[in-house]
Amino acid sequence: MKEENPENEKEPSERTGRSMKKPQDELPEIICPVCGRPLESYNIPTVEVVIKDELRFLFPFRFRIVDCKPLLEYDFAHADEGPKKTSHRLTAVIRTEFDDKGNCTVFDIIEVLPGKKRKR
Numbered sequence: 860m861k862e863e864n865p866e867n868e869k870e871p872s873e874r875t876g877r878s879m880k881k882p883q884d885e886l887p888e889i890i891c892p893v894c895g896r897p898l899e900s901y902n903i904p905t906v907e908v909v910i911k912d913e914l915r916f917l918f919p920f921r922f923r924i925v926d927c928k929p930l931l932e933y934d935f936a937h938a939d940e941g942p943k944k945t946s947h948r949l950t951a952v953i954r955t956e957f958d959d960k961g962n963c964t965v966f967d968i969i970e971v972l973p974g975k976k977r978k979r
Contacts, residue, residue, distance in 0.1 A: 889903060889968065889971050890971075891937050891947075891949065891971070892949070892971060892972060892973050893937065893947045893949065893973050894937070894947065898937060898971070902935070902937050902938070903951075903968070904933050904935055904951050904953065904968065905966075906963055906966040909931065909933050909953065909966070910955070910963045910966070913933075923961035924957045924961060924963075925957060925958075925959055925960075925961050926957060926958065926959045927956075927957055928954070928955065928956045928957075928965075929955055929957075930952065930953070930954055930955075931952070931953040931955055932950050932951070932952055932953075933950065933951045933953055934948060934949070934950050934974055934975070935948075935949055935950075935951065935974075936948055936949070936974075937949050947973075947974065948973070948974025948975070948976075949971055949972065949973065949974045950971070950972045950973070950974050950975065951968050951970070951971050951972075952968070952969050952970040952971070952972065953966060953967065953968050953969065954966075954967045954969050955967075
């Protein structure tokens with residue numbers, strides 16, 4: 860008799876460790892590489908911000924990523940709540956997958972790096 864393996868039964872986004880439907884409270888802890896403090900849930904880039912707001916804002920018409928697995932770099936700021944109350948730039952490396960309808964089915968932050976300095 861064949862044993863069922865529940866891991867193989869799951870959707871692709873469930874196997875990656877960060878489901879698309881997890882509430883903000885269940886996001887994995889990410890430590891800031893600059894200050895060493897954990898990022899709060901409001902600091903962590905989400906699929907809503909990166910894909911639905913930012914990317915769709917840049918390309919609002921005739922734009923769809925279809926059936927591919929791009930690796931994205933997303934620049935954002937981390938507000939340091941320490942005594943100086945400063946912020947610093949970070950870059951999230953995000954693994955994504957899109958289905959044949961253009962929907963983002965996987966959104967995994969695989970690494971957070973210190974942000975690149977802007978040239979003035």
